[in-house]
Every structure is written in structure tokens, then in C-alpha cells.
Amino acid sequence: MATGYVYHELYAWHDTGSFVGMLPADPRLGLQPFQHFENAETKRRIHELIVATGLIDRLVRIGPRKATDEEILLAHTEDHLRRMVEQSEQDRGGDAGDGGSPFGKGGVEIARLAAGGVIEAVQAVLDGTVDNAYALVRPPGHHALREHGMGFCMFANLVIAAKAARRSHGVERIAVVDWDVHHGNGTQAAFADDPATLTISVHQDRVFPPDSGHLHERGTGAGAGYALNIPLPPGTGNGGYLEAMRRVIVPALHRFRPDLILVASGYDANAADPLARQMVTSAGYRELTGLLLEAAAELCGGRVAMSHEGGYNPVYVPFCGLAVIEAMAGVEPFPDPFEPNFGGMGQQELQPHQAALLDRAVGLLADIHPA
Amino acid sequence: MATGYVYHELYAWHDTGSFVGMLPADPRLGLQPFQHFENAETKRRIHELIVATGLIDRLVRIGPRKATDEEILLAHTEDHLRRMVEQSEQDRGGDAGDGGSPFGKGGVEIARLAAGGVIEAVQAVLDGTVDNAYALVRPPGHHALREHGMGFCMFANLVIAAKAARRSHGVERIAVVDWDVHHGNGTQAAFADDPATLTISVHQDRVFPPDSGHLHERGTGAGAGYALNIPLPPGTGNGGYLEAMRRVIVPALHRFRPDLILVASGYDANAADPLARQMVTSAGYRELTGLLLEAAAELCGGRVAMSHEGGYNPVYVPFCGLAVIEAMAGVEPFPDPFEPNFGGMGQQELQPHQAALLDRAVGLLADIHPA
């Protein structure tokens, strides 16, 4: 098994400045300068852990490149691209669109490199040079909309890569599984009316975007039924997530029968993340990956490409990311030293109120009509 | 209304080194050096926010002093104190007892200053120089046991202050309310068999210490019934916490009729904390404080002293701490700029499975016999 891996040191240079979490510092509002939740630390630490554990030697390095204008316009308006390019020339940089998604001078070049990294990962899977691939990119992409970025995202990396895949390899049916803890609203919007793209987002109920990712968001027009949302209650742990995978996501994939599975792989459902309240551990991520790969093996020759999204705890995210990539590469697990801390938290197992939500989600599967 | 306030710049000098969260860095275990969850940032930012908003001008500054050996021995063995003193002489410092509670060279002096700060806050309340008081100290104390520290705590600041209060002012009945998100195991243990001290801990079910803080832990011997634990499920927000205050904590206080209320005020139940999964916002903390002060006004002349415990998100904790102290001082709220982010999270209101836990806790109140 060959697993592709995209990382570039410039991803860590994406500059989110001296924000206070997700707000610009402002003494009048009591906002003392600090750092943005979405900073380089977490992602750089994943990469360094991959090197330190030796996993790097089991992966096939895939070099990213900058996405072209044409590629970015697969997912975005010319206006949005132009704004990003223009703001990227400003000394203090700019913002992707919602005031909480800053980037520095020259930042559009890194955003291009992120999108291009995901494109290349997907291409490598489709070309068969690797069996599956992981793109550890930054900035993330799953919240970015056609007309503007948001939620720390500049370009919709995975949407771009999916559309590029369709164009280059004529891939017909694509499933996108988004296990970032926030709603994958950008990806959902991009494919809302497209029955050939199934978007599944499992997330914490109403965190970000604020009023988004409801069970009743199902896609529109011809795409009705091909958007699936699983808004798990806050406090859900491994038990609830694995049950969601087993009872909803994998069955949905089986009904849909994709030719390619893309994953928006955020780690902010981890048990120590500041930006959500879930309790998934590295062991949970490992098992989620295993179940997904198993489905992919049956359905689409194992063709899975993952794009890195959120995950904001620099201490724990690296071990979650490591677990996913190890699982993709079929490599023996490196022990997670935090397992005693987070694995032992109360109510890691499926709770009745979580199961009740999943029951409702299961009811939506019938709208996915077998290809 | 006069509110006392203890802070000393040396609290920020308590040195927890280059830990990785709560584990010592070790390349062989994949643990890249970083910082300890319990570092200066969060607490220093609370203090600076108190200054920046002008709240400081509405508070009565109380200068801390170093707790004496005699005072520390009110709560600890001579062995523990000696170990702390000895390790404090080592160039690399030492650990309070569990390997995850490091302190630097000279650290015992800061721990003395923390304990002494809480003592002075309580004394000021008892002396009537202030109506209530807040001690923003570091390191924290509520996990520290008689024989050793743990959970980032060196000395049991609040236990020491409570015993000093009893000695100096002959205070008979003391209630300790611990709303840190972790179980206040140290305080509970110190007063387990003492029916004159009611300890109430509201926390997230089984986080830290791992298997501690169960409903069935009720105190021992003569103290049976005078330890109360409310292990809220992960994902509990303002609704659940306020209901716990209204249905369990306040009624317990009314049954117990304390002469003094102490609060172990951790903020790690906040909606963005890495070390727990609750969703309390600054508005929630403000309201919790209001309810508690109301009870104190009725029961013990408003005599409340709070000791700072946990809280690990440098971005959000300052606004939670500010809300509590503003409420104590009866000051108009300074707006929380994160309210749209965290206040709007799904399931902030009381959930049925949370109410079910509270029902069980209510059942325990009967064991508190009116004085």
C-alpha cells in the first residue's frame, strides 16, 4: 500500500497575525493581542511528528504546486479571486471575507499552494501512483463559498480538487466525507444541486457557521438527498462518532457507490480542542479511518484523498493526525501518550441522546438512490 | 459594596516549563517541547483585562503575602512541605507529586504567595474590610492532597485559608462551592469527615482525577452527607450549569446555612476550554455568580471569597473571569466580544439527560441537616 503525503513548509507561513482567537485585537473591546486559533503551530507539529516517528519514510512525498487561476475559478468567482490577489499585495494583508479569516502579505500564494496541494494529492490517487493520499495543507478550505471565504478558509481546496478530478479523469461519482467538527458548508453549497456528488458532514450541532448543518439541509433541485448532515450533540465521544460512521456514513457510501472518496479531515472533534466540545481521541480517529478505508476498498478501489481542515489544540491534534495517516498507510500505531488522559474521559461511549440523533439521520439514507 | 482583589505579578512567574500540555516533552514519545496547559498567559490576561476595562478602579487591592510553614501545615504533611522546599532549590525545579505538576527553581515561594493570597482574601472578608473578595492566584490548589500535590496544584490554597479562618475568626460553618470543571478532590478529601464544612463540586463527569467526583462520594464518618458532587455530562452549557446552581447548590447552601462561602473558581467549564467539554459562557458565569451572591446575602451576610483555580483558554477565560468579578463588585458588565461565538452554540439550554443527572443530585440534599 502506498500513501501519498503533501506538506510544504510554506503552509506554516500563512500569517493569521495577532488576532485574539478569531477576533481582531482591539484594546477598546478588551481584546489583548494574542494569536489566531488557526496558526501554524498545530499543523507544523503534525508534520514534525510524522518525521520524528519515522512515518515519513513509509509515505510517498507528493510536491504541491500553486493552483492556477483557472483551477481556482472552478470553485470561485473572479471577484473573490481578484480580491484575494489584491489584498495579498497590502502590507498588512487582508481577510478572506468574514473579518475572522486574516491572511498576510503574499498570502494568496500560500492559499494557491494549499489548493494545489490538494489537487496533486487527488491526482496522484487517480493516476494510481499512490493508493490513497493525505494533503496536510494550510489554510483550510471547507467553509469557503463561491463568492467569498470564511471560517479561516480562503479557497475551497477540496471543491477545486474535486472539480479538477472530474475534468482531468472524468470521475463521475464523488463522495465527500467531512469529519471536521464544524459544518462543511462550503463543500455542501458547491455541490448542493449535484446528484453526482454526495456531501456528508458529521459535526457538532450548530457551532460554525452558527445556524448551519441541520439535518433538514438535504441539497437542492437535482441534488436533493445528496447532502447529508449529522449534527451530533456537544459532548459526543468516540462511541457516537463511530456509530455515526457505522450507521450513517458507511451505509450512505454503499448506497451512493462513489468512484472516489474525498475527506475533509479536520481534527477539531478531538477531546481537547478549544473550538468544539467533542471527545474523539486518536484511537477514535484511527478507527474512523479504518472503517472509511474498508468502505472505500469495497466501493472504489480504495481511492481516498484527504484534505486537512481544522484542529486547534497544538498538543493533541498531532497524535490524531498521525493516527489517521498511519491508518491510511497501514502502519503499526505509534503509541499516543495522551490516551490515558483523553481515552478515559467519562461518557466516551455512545449515549442515548446521541443515538437518538443518529436514528433520525439513518432515516435520510433512503433518499440516496443507488447509481 | 467593596470587593477585594488579590493579584501579584509573581503569580505569572510560576514556571511550568516546556511541557507538552500535561506531559514532559520527550522526543522518543513523540512529545515535542511546547508549553504546559497551566501557564501564565490565561491568568495574566485576566488581570490585564481587569486593568484595561477599568474594573480595577472599582476593586480594593489586597496585597498577598507568603503563607508560613505553620499555615501550610494546616492542610499538608511536613513531608510534602519539605519536598516542595527541597525541590524548589533544584536548578530545574520539581514536581508537586504526579509528574504533571511541575514548578521551577524557587517555585515554592510563589506557591506560598498563592496560599497567602487566598488567606488574605478570606481574612479581609471576615474582618469586614471588604464585602467579598477574589484571589487571582497561581498555582491553583483544589486538587492538592494532604500528602502531595497533583493536577497542577502544589498547596491546597482554599483548605489552608478555610482552616486559617476557623482559627483566626472562629468561623464555624463553611461551605466550599467548586465550579472548576474538574472534581475538587483535594478540598473534598480535606473535609471529608467534617460536618461543619460542606463541599460542593460541580464538574464534568469523570475528567480529572480520572475516576473521581461520583454522585456516590458523600463524605465519611461524621461528615457523611456533607460532600456533594454534581458530575454533569460533557457538553453541558449555561442551561445545565444554572439549573445545577438553582436546583442543587443554592438549596444545599440553604439547608447548610454557612457562616462563610468559599468558591474554588475555575473557568475550565468555559465553551472553549481545551481541558474539558462544557459550554459555559461569560454570561453564564455572571449569572452563576449572581445566584451564589444572592444566597450568600441571605445566609451569611454576603461573605464570599473566591480562589482562582483552572481555566486554560487564554482567549476566552479572561472574559469569564471578568464577568465573575464584575458581578461580585456589582459593576455594569463590560461587553463580551465572544458572546456571538460562544453564546450561540447549539444546546446551550438545559438538555433532558442533564436534567436527569440533576434529579439524582437533588435527591442527595436531604442528607444535609439544618444546623
Place this chain on the structure above:
Amino acid sequence: MATGYVYHELYAWHDTGSFVGMLPADPRLGLQPFQHFENAETKRRIHELIVATGLIDRLVRIGPRKATDEEILLAHTEDHLRRMVEQSEQDRGGDAGDGGSPFGKGGVEIARLAAGGVIEAVQAVLDGTVDNAYALVRPPGHHALREHGMGFCMFANLVIAAKAARRSHGVERIAVVDWDVHHGNGTQAAFADDPATLTISVHQDRVFPPDSGHLHERGTGAGAGYALNIPLPPGTGNGGYLEAMRRVIVPALHRFRPDLILVASGYDANAADPLARQMVTSAGYRELTGLLLEAAAELCGGRVAMSHEGGYNPVYVPFCGLAVIEAMAGVEPFPDPFEPNFGGMGQQELQPHQAALLDRAVGLLADIHPA
């Protein structure tokens, strides 16, 4: 002896962002985001050291206030003030004028507080409520020009305070001694043609501004002779600095006979500063201060007010600042633990090529005509 002390926590909130030293980050130029040389760390550490050593208890706290428009316009054009106010409303803040002097949203309020802090320090000295005073403010001021800021400075704090002093107390003769390692070009320019204000800058030869601070810059028009520059060679240590004080600065003051002495007290001539190459130690700063106070005692009743300027090594600057303020307060020195490291550097004593430069500076004294 009473020494006034100005500090406000908001000074540490002045936001210089994710600059790379003095350049804006830009991946295309190889400039990885980092921090500005002029960040909060050094100044906050001075303040905390003053508290930790107990010096704070020997000082008279003077509360700063925000300088008014009218006060700022004593030193600046309306255009400059308006630009600062406008840019301060931008989400990403602005720049004082040269692209290397960033400030954050709301930053003009902190700049007002810095100027106001220096004003209040000077007023307290003139009112006689203290004998001398130190204003530990941020951002600094000595490079700011009438029409725009530069060199990390927004407003010319000391110029404003000097002019306010003249207006409020009718002070006639003011001497400004600038021992920041860079040329005090802003102060010199503000008083270039004013024979009632003697500006003396001792600095490292041609560092910043690049081609500024030459011996031959002497003031203009009526002010000719009343600007004095001492461009010491790189590598000058305590010996050269003390000789400059003894042979040039103190004699100049004696000729000029000021009513008030202001000091632009930068510490970037320290032995470990990144932004210059001098070798002054805390002992050197202490002795420089002693010599200056001695002259002030003889000349102007000891009326000295200092305004904090540069100093960019967070490790060593605090001990240099401490030494100056201790000397002002007549307090027993707290030992400098770095004395063995920096005090023992080779060629700390006066070198012949340094003496040669001083010889030339001595020659300039004759142009200062006794009042």
C-alpha cells in the same frame, strides 16, 4: 527622595503584529511571520521585575491619562494625528509612517496613553509631588517627526511633554539627554532652532535613522549649537559611555544650566541588544544615571523625568531598566545575575578610538553659551 513611576498594562497591548523584526512578513521575500523587535515582552518584563524585586513599594505610582488632541498637536501636524486616528479604526491597524512602525486597531488610544504618561510624569516633577519620575511607556517617541512617525514611534512623547511643561509651568530652559542607542532625530528636529532647548543624543554611529546623528548636526538658526550628537563607534562599552557622560554630557549641562532635564531612556545600548552593537551593562546604566542625577541636583533641583524609548532584548533590558529606576529612587541595587556574563566582556573599558571621537565632541561644547 520620591520617585514617580508611570506604567499601564495597556502599554503592553500596543500591537506590532507578526512582523519579522522591522519588516512585514512576506513569503515571497523569504520573510516568515514572527514578531516585531518592538513588542510587549521587554517592557512588561521591566515592570514585573520592578514588582518582583519590591522596588515598586519605593516608588510613587503616577496614573497616566490619554493625551488630548491639543497636546499631541504641540508636536505634530493635524494631518499626522488624523492619519493615526483613521488608521486606528482599520481592522488590521496601520503604520506610523515608514512601514516599519505598525500599530493595531485602536492603537491610537494606547499612543495617547503613552504621551499622556510622559506628560504626567513631567508634571509631577514640576509640581514637586515627586523629585524625579520615570515613565515606562509604549510605543516610544524619540524618532517621531512633526509630520509622521517612524522608527516604531507614533507620537513624540517627550517633545509633547516638554512643550506641555513650558505651557503649564513656564519652564524656560530644558535639556533633553537621549541615551537610546539610536539617534534621537525626532527630538532634535522638534527643537532644532530653539536655543532654550538643548538636545543631546549619545548613540551608535549611523544605525538609525541611517545617515543621521552626525557630529556636525548642531541645530539651526537661533538654535545653532544647541543640538549635540555623540556618535560612538560600534562596540563601545561602559567605559566609553561613562566617559561621554563625564566629558561631554555633564559639561554641556553645566554650560546650559537647564531648569529641567528630560531623558529619552532607551536601553538598546545594552550588551545583548539585537538592534545595536554597544556593550553597556546594568552597572553602566546605574552609573550613567548617578552622574546625571548629580548634575541635575546641582543645576535644577534634581528635576529629572525619563521617558522610556528603545531596548529590545527581553532577557537583559529589565535589569538595565531596574538599575536606572533604582538609582533615581536612591534604592540599594538588586543584584544583576547577568553581570558575570556581560560585565566581563572584553574591551568594556574606554578604547582609544572611542576617546578620539569624544575629543571631537568636547570641541563642540564651546557653542553652548551660558544662560
Place this chain on the structure above:
Amino acid sequence: MATGYVYHELYAWHDTGSFVGMLPADPRLGLQPFQHFENAETKRRIHELIVATGLIDRLVRIGPRKATDEEILLAHTEDHLRRMVEQSEQDRGGDAGDGGSPFGKGGVEIARLAAGGVIEAVQAVLDGTVDNAYALVRPPGHHALREHGMGFCMFANLVIAAKAARRSHGVERIAVVDWDVHHGNGTQAAFADDPATLTISVHQDRVFPPDSGHLHERGTGAGAGYALNIPLPPGTGNGGYLEAMRRVIVPALHRFRPDLILVASGYDANAADPLARQMVTSAGYRELTGLLLEAAAELCGGRVAMSHEGGYNPVYVPFCGLAVIEAMAGVEPFPDPFEPNFGGMGQQELQPHQAALLDRAVGLLADIHPA
């Protein structure tokens, strides 16, 4: 031309803790916790700049390995190695020998990887797989003595590599040029009585070790004349350094006629370093490298291997390191954006008092007898 390059992410995991520069934090001494001067930042930024500029694609990556006990014992006593291994098992790590050279738990493994990285770089040059090579390792090595480490150094990386080279390839005559700004005392001591190894150290007069690196230190016994020290005065810039290279170092190499040239390449003579007072710019480092390579081309087939030593300004060192490696690889210079800042500092050109020191050093060349 092929240039080898050694870097490993684990070098950045070498843990120097929360030191205050070079002293352990201690509140009683006024030492607020901070970071060690020798931390990961500077070196990681060099590596990332090498990647970001694309230089990485012009280099031949050489994988480091851990030096064996046998290799380390080429330069150290068994006692020293055993101490490092034992202290590396302690939770808080240990110290290489002087109290200012801390390392973390597991740190000996990174020190082995540093020594092994230099060994491999030298071997690659000797094997002819590359023309020259640069080992960007951490911790550094040039201060480490046979019996103990010091000056942030655990093992004498370059001494080990030199002795390994002699053993593996029978290299006879080795010249070590040390342009770290501090005296290369460890290397000098290791080869003091060996006339087959010429050690040349150009450094700032008496900085570290405190009283070391004098002109009169010439080697001992058979090695007399084969240690050369050039203690440049503080404040020396490009002019003085290049003149030292042209008038002393290159002539010494020509007299000695080495078979291999090793370089202890520290960058702490840069114009913004906190730990010395020199003014070398990236252009200066580039030119120094060019002169050295030119000599190497004439003398020993261009066989040069460099080992990374000091350099403590995270902002500027990366551009200095880049310049050296570009010069080794014969690659077009990437522009240094700090050139206007540091290149324009006054007295960059050779000064008379610097020339006078060089005159004295030239007089020592006669003791190097042609092979």
C-alpha cells in the same frame, strides 16, 4: 557542483526549556521564565527559508543518523557520555556541564543525531558523493570539552566527525575554521597538541568562554603553532572579517595545505545578534564563504564540510545561513531584505584598530610550517 545538506526535524526538539537567556529562571533572583537564547526558532527558520526560497531543490539531502557510543568516545570521556545518557532519563532532563546548557528528557538522542549528522556530512564529502556539505544540526558542539559540555554544547560534533574522518578515510591534514563569534575552545583543546590539525578561530575578543581565545594561545607540544586565534574587537563588521579571512585565515590554510577543511559555522557575528557585538551581514557571510571555497578549491579539491554552531537572532540569522549555503552550492543569491538595515550600519568597513589586531595575527603565521 553538488552540495550536501543535513537537517532533521528532531533538531528543533532539543529542549532548552524556560531559561532566561542562559540562566535558569528563579523568581528570587528576578529571573522571570522565558526562553533560552539557544532555542529551536533560529535553526528551524533557516531550514524553512531554504525550503521557501527553493534552495532545497539544489541541494543533496543527506540523512543524519545517531552517533554511536564509540564515535562519541572519539572526543569524550566515558564519564561524560554516561552522565548525558543518565540525565537524559530524568523527567526534567539535565545539563551538559556548566549549568547554562540544558537539555530535555531524551535529549541525548538528539545530541547523537547532531553528531551523527556532522559525521555523515563529512563522510559524504570524503566519499565524493557531494563536493561540499552543510550540516544544520542542533545542539551545537564547538565549546564542548573532552570531560564535559559547556556553552550550550553537549558533544563536540566537529571533533567527532574529524576523528571519524581520519579513521575511515585516513585523512591526514585537517584544518578547522571556526567563524562562530565565540572562541572555539572545545575544538582547539581537542587538537591542541596535534600538528596535523590546524584550528583557526576568529571571534570577538573575550566574550565566551570569558577569558579564552587570546592571540597567545598557540597549541601545545608538537601542536605549537597549529592553533590560531583572531580575537577581533567588538563592533567589527564585514570589513574586518573579510580582511581577517584574506590576511590571516586563507594564508594560514595555504601554509598548512589541508586535505580537508571543516568549518564551525556560527552566525552570531551577525549584525543583530544578542550574544555578541559584531556586524557581519549576509553579504559578508557570502563573501567569507567564497574566499574559503576558493582556497579549498586550490588546496584540497574543494572538500569543505560545515557544522552549524551558534547564531541567536531568529530574524536575521536565516538570511546569513542561506547566504553561506547558497555560496557553497554556487547558487544565485536570494535577496536579503535586511540588507538596507544592516549593510548600511556605520563603520562596516575595516577600522584601524581592527587592522592593528590583524597585523598581530599575521605575525603568527610563520609558525605554521608547510607540510
